[in-house]
Amino acid sequence: MTQAAETQRPLAAPTTGSAGRREVRAPGETVHFAVLGPVRAWRADGELRLGPPQQQAFAALLLASSDRPVTAAEVVDMLWGQDPPLSAVNVVRRYVGALRRVLEPGLPRMATGSWLLREGGGYRLDVDATTLDLLRFRDLRAQARAADRTDDAVSALELYAQALALWRGHAAAGIPVQARSHPVFAGLDGERLATVKEAADVALRHGRAEPVLAQLQGLADGHPLDEPLHGRLIRALALTGQQAQALETYQKIRALLAEELGVEPSAELLAAHREVLSARSAPAAPTPLAPLAGDGSTGGAAAPETASPARDDLLVPLPRPAQLPAAYEHFAGREAEIDHMLRRLPDACVDGGPGTTMVINAIGGMAGVGKTTLAVQVAHRVADRFPDGQLYVNLRGFDLHGAAMDPAEAVRGFLEALGVSRKQMPDSLEAQSALYRSLLADRRVLVLLDNARDADQVRPLLPGAAAGCLVLITSRNQLTSLVVAGGAHPLTLDLLSPKDARQSLLRRLGADRVAAEPAAVDTIISLCGGLPLALSIITARALMNPTFPLSGIAAELMEANGSLDAFDGLDAATDVRTVFGWSYRILTGEAARLFRLLSLHPGPDIGTHAAGALADRPTARVRSLLAELTRAHLLTEEAPGRYRFHDLLRAYANELAGAGDGEGDSEEERRDAMCRMLDHYLLTAHVSASLLDPAGVFPSPAPSSEATGTPVALRDAESALSWFSTERLVLLEVARQSVDDGLGGHTWQLARLLDPVHERFGHWHDWADLQRIALAAAQQLGDPVGVAHAHGGLGRACSLLRRYPEAEDHLRHALSLFEALGDDLGQAHTRRALGWVMTRTERHGEAIRQTRHALDLYRIAGHLSGQADAMNAIAWYEAVLGDYDKAMANALRSLSLYRRMKDQGGPYEANAWDTLAYAHHHLANFRRAKACYLRAIAMLRRNGDRYNEAGSLTRLGDTYAATGDDAAARAVWVQAADILTEIDPPWAAEVRAKLRTDGTSTAMTE
Structure with missing residues (x-):
């Protein structure tokens, strides 16, 4: 008998009594529960009313956590978050009593009953696979995996179908939003998603897509950025002969990834696309496989099947980049x-x-x-x-x-x-x-x-x-x-022929408009001299003003008293001066001034606020001026609020700005504009860095101009992170340009303020390069404060690049300078960084001594965030040395300090929760370790700290493994490995080793 057939046997109804003894309930007493969709409970005689919404949410949490007791504190956190009422615990106790009486009518008021048990400091519902759909689902999934391991694809897919048929929507659907956001419910939805992917792998490996296609399509809509899911869907569509839909699906997710995340498709998604393009889904003899439940299959003759590519073929050794810009829609000629x-x-x-x-x-x-x-x-x-x-x-x-x-x-x-x-x-x-x-x-x-x-x-x-x-x-x-x-092979590109130029105008302006004024079209083509850029500018002018006669545009071109010259190897910018001049002269005075000043910005692009600083104009006004430039085709808005010059337009604008004919801007005006722009970036970067790194030591910005402009209003770490992400490349260029402009003070200050984002995003090479420039600039200025900060930043960057001797050398230089300056905070920050280098080089005792010294300095300065961070660092080093009780005490002191500050939940508080979890784990307090890790991970995700999130996920997996929950351990190890693959490959390899050895490898202490 197949494993699938075995699952159809009659179900008994064993339960556990309050004393832990297994007893058999009469059929009429058995309660069945469902959490894979709306929360439900029923007996043979009908549905049970689980009470008000919060009580239903409590029941859902019990069902979703059926393998462990749920504490009252966890229920309070789920129902009310960070702001529970004073009566929260009493309310939970009332819910316990009410649920017991729902499940066992007639139960005395203070009686425990046999369903909702008090156990291990919490509450647990006594359910098993015969009474709870979640456990039945997991049981069927395990059987399906076992069948797949024996290469019994038919049974595996039957079992997967039965498992997925138990789902009726999102887990715990319908409970209050606050409660539904609890990670346990997202975890259940994740199990469903993972199961569909597993089933798809089985089906696709055996050359069939029908059993999984509908399930993949149903989940793809709800997970629009899940590349592995969409990769399987693309293969499934191709295998069923729907190549066009497969390609459309690929294009849709590719566009969404670019729009939402600014990234190209993953290797797995590119491999799926490549299979469709190379027709690797050619029909082959099928193996009859049933569709998964709910896939909409109507039976009948089997569709043509494709040969399954070897599994190794799906795992390409390198990603397949697809970086080409979009082709020009109206391309003509050539x-x-x-x-x-x-x-x-x-x-x-x-x-x-x-x-x-x-x-x-x-x-x-x-x-x-x-x-x-x-x-x-x-x-x-x-x-x-x-x-x-x-x-x-x-x-x-x-x-x-x-x-x-x-x-x-x-x-x-x-x-x-x-x-x-x-x-x-x-x-x-x-x-x-x-x-x-x-x-x-x-x-x-x-x-x-x-x-x-x-x-x-x-x-x-x-x-x-x-x-x-x-x-x-x-x-x-x-x-x-x-x-x-x-x-x-050289190819010198000539000017457009009149025929190709006319074809370009036809495609952009339409046949009717071109045919209506043939003489004007001939004049435009002639005066543009076949230069595509010039022709594009004039065409844009005609498009933006559809009521303008082309003869009017041609007349304005004729008034320029000159035509475009062919490229002769000299200064190419002069070849389009007339055309640019025509567009420039129709600008308002304010827009023309902004156009000139924008050429002072180093690029690669500029935001609205920085443009406002250059022009010394309010944001609302400068936004209007930028729109005017965009309409004139003198500037391109590549993303909302982000503008870019073409090289030629930048050169032309800069030429105008420095013109000595009275129409340009004086050297003093240009210098003031440059200083305003640099000050804008400096002030905003200071606000942003302080939000991202509350424990950081950032010197007060020293603007170079009186009219410094207003920094971007940033509310919290999330908005600061977003601003830094958008402006990072610009800030690098601005910092480098400030050296050439004789403003080296801005260079080292900007470099210091970029430290948090470089550290968090993993741009460690850029970090080191910029700090070397900053160090040279500060040394040239003879500024000991700047030299100290540059040494410190370079030391921290080198430590993350694992260049520990160089890191320690720079940090000791920084420490010596901060001591000479009497800068307690600078010393504290540097000693804390030295401690980290020392623990990475196995000098844990010395690391503790350095960090204790840092803690004393933070106390002298009254710097609470620094004290909390240093205290946690000491706790971590103690934990690494095996002194878990002392580590736990210091981690708790660190948390106590964070709670004295207004801004809780930051990245450093998350690290303290991680330290506490690590100590609990090694003291065998696994339940508390899990809770602390989950709290740390939530904070790290909220703060965008993926590196430390991966560390906490790895250690959470170790805790799951220690309690025998191998499935949960593997799930979080996979998440950690995915993050670390792009940030720290050596660590990623160690995490993947855990997956291969069921977690028996040494736990990471990164």
Whole structure:
């Protein structure tokens, strides 16, 4: 008899009495419970009323936690959160009594009864798989897994179907929202999701999708960003012959990931997409498998089945990046150039054979001639010939301020796209480039290097000569050395022909409008000289003013008294001056001034508040001015409130700002605008850093101008984190530019204020690089405060990069300077960082001594947050040394200090809860350890601290494993490993080792 058949046996109804003895209830006395959907209870004679909503929520928590007692404190926390009434515990006791009488009518008022038991300091419902749908679900899932291990796919899918049929919506649906937010209910929904994925893996592995398709579709709508789920759905759709829907599903989640998270699809999702594109879901002989319950199958003849790819094929060794920008919707012409480039592709790229040759196409030409547009168009046309992905980078080769992208930064970006974490990257450019070439060996990847400055900037980004790759390079300069020594195929892009220019106008303006004024169209084409950028600006003007006659636009162009010249190898910016001047002259005076001043900003983009600081205008007013510039096509709004210049427009605006004809801005005006902008970033960064790191030691900002502007209003750590995430790259450029502008004080201050975000997000290489610049700037100024802070920041960055000797050296320099300055807080912060380095190098006793010294200094300064953090650090070091009682006492003192502050629940308080949990675990207080870990994890997630969240998840898994709850342990270890894979791969490997060995590996003490 199959395992599926065994599950249909008659069900007994064993229960546990109040004394722990197993007794058998009469059928009429047995109560059945459901929590996989609305909370329900019933006997043979009908449904039971579980009482008011909060009492129902209490019942739901008992059912969801049926494997353990639930304390009154946990119930209070679920029902009322951080603000319970004084009578909360008494209310819970009333709910206990009321539920007992619902389950056992006639029960005396103070009697315990046999269903709702008092046990282990809490309450537990005496249920099993015969009386609770959750336990029945878990039992069926376990049987399904066992069947799958014996390769009995039919039985496995039958059992999965029975398990999933028990679900009638979200777990505990209908209880109050506050209670429903308890993690235990999200965990149950997660079990359902994981079960559907397991069932899908079984079905897809055996080449069938029908049994799981409806379940996957139903859950995909509720989990729009779950890439593994959508990857399975895409495969299932393709296996059922719905390739178009599979591709549509992929495009939908890809767009959503970009919009919501700003990321590309994961390797798993890309692999699924690749299978659809390469027709790996070709029909094959099916194995009859039943659909999962609720999938809508109507039976009948089996649909054609596809051969299942080998499991190893689904696990690609490297991610498949897809970084190409979107192709231009109204692209017209250039067919001769495209054909020329396509003929250069080797046969291997055309017929799909293994690639053995690298092809380089270097696209040159004047500014604005459409080099990038053509390169992107060609890249999209041939992307399917490069199944291992596409890489793209804008090298910013002609940034007016000389801030072309460093090749090392570009190589690091490509390595990250290929799955290499920051921890795995070599330090030198040569080693990074060598690793990049190694990863692309024997792979077919398309690489688009846009806006290159020269051949030296490009060379580190070229794959090895034997790679089957296509490299497209765009540059305003001729890359002669690449042609001579690198075998690149040059293509100098000419101006648009009149025919192609007319086709472009037709596509943008419509045939009717173009046909109505043929003479005006001819004039526009002639005066734009075939320059696509100029033509685009004028077309945008016509589109934004649909009632304007084209003859009027042509007349204004004629009044410019000049036409555009072809690229001649000189200053390309002058070739579009007339067209830009036409757009510029129609601006209002305020908008024109803002246009000029925006050129002082280093980029890559600018927000509304920073633009307001440059112009010294209120936010509402500057928003209106930015809209005017956007309408004139002089600025692009790439995201709400974020604006970007094209290189040529920036150069033109900067030329205008420095014009000596009285229409520009004086040197003093430009200097004042620059200072206002830097002060805006400095003041906002100070507010943001203080919110993110309450224990941090941030010197008061020293603005350079009287009209400093208003910093962005940030309410809490969440808004601070969001601001830093948006502005991080801008702040890096601003800090670097401030050195060139003779404002080194801003450099080291901004670098110090960026410490929290660099630490939290894992941008440790950028952190170290910026602090080196800050250190040099502060030393040049002779500013001992700046030098001290730069040494301290560089030391902390090096410690996270595991460069411990260098870290300790910088921290000791910082400590010496802070001592000389008499800066108690600076000393305290530095000693705390030294303690962390020492414990990482197994000097725990010395770490405690340094941190105790820091604690004394925090006390002298009256710095509560620093005291709490230092106290917790001491507790952690004591726990690592095995002194758990002392560690627990100090962790509790740390928590007590946090509660004296107004802002509780921050990242450091979370660390104290984690320390407390760790001590409880090693004292075998596992229940308390779990509760403390869950509290820490909730706080860490709220504060965006993924690194420490992964640590707490790992240790929570150890606690689950210690109590025999292997399923829960594995679930949280998987979460931890997923986070650490991109942040700290060595630690991720240790966590994954736990998954392979059922948690018997050594517990992490990171």
